[in-house]
Amino acid sequence: MSTTDPTTASKPSALFVCVHNAGRSQMAAGFLRTLSGGAVEVRSAGSMPAEMINPTAVEAMLEKGIDIRAEKPKVLTDEAVEASDVVITMGCGDACPFYPGKRYEDWELEDPAGQGIESVRPIRDDIEKRVRKLLAELGVEPTA
Template identity: 70%
Template sequence: MSDKPSVLFVCVHNAGRSQMAAGWLRHFGADAVEVRSAGSAPADQINPVAVAAMAEAGIDITGNTPKLLDYDTAYASDVIITMGCGDACPVFPGKRYEDWKLDDPAGQGIEAVRGIRDEIRDRVQRLVSELLPSTGA
């Protein structure tokens, strides 16, 4: 068992919002947080505009692949953050849930995705400060 908190980011395609959030959490949480992401209907690849927007911020998410949300991953997570996955997201008693209302970057240009990226960054920074109060992130 790990003493690290684990966070699961879930969106429909696991190709944009959840991948950007996972990238930010890996960046700000370093090795102190276990980071997971998944989708209820994963895409074939990560949204290239999301990859480009994150690269502008110095975060490389090119090695990630969309994954299907499964029961075991959700059950093993301490915090589950949903981003528009609707009723497909499982609910487990005793887990911390947050639903982040964010625009979907699918089909959007880089200008719009930059705004989504920055909003996700700000939310992840707040999450890190709650999960790891001693880091001052």
């Protein structure tokens, strides 16, 4: 991969998957999008997407200066998995498609669904630490 010419360099890409695509995966995508400054292509999806993003996850992210209010839960597709270099699952179990040759990670995180802000903050902070580690593994310097 060329680091001198951004027009020919291919960006690393990551897909975050959880069941509802309303909390954990959306927070992870928000952190990666923000901290990579656009240097990583970011996707998120759910095996059974919710109607809307978890408002407590939105509130927790706003506390960090990251606005995910415009995001919508999306259904997981084979195409999203195929197009991603790294697939990070968060409790979607057997619903996550598996493709040989893809890098998979499973992040065991508590589900923020139905929890108050005091319970969601530690989940958010754990996700931020994991995203920063992922950035380092991808060779991308965080912007903040």
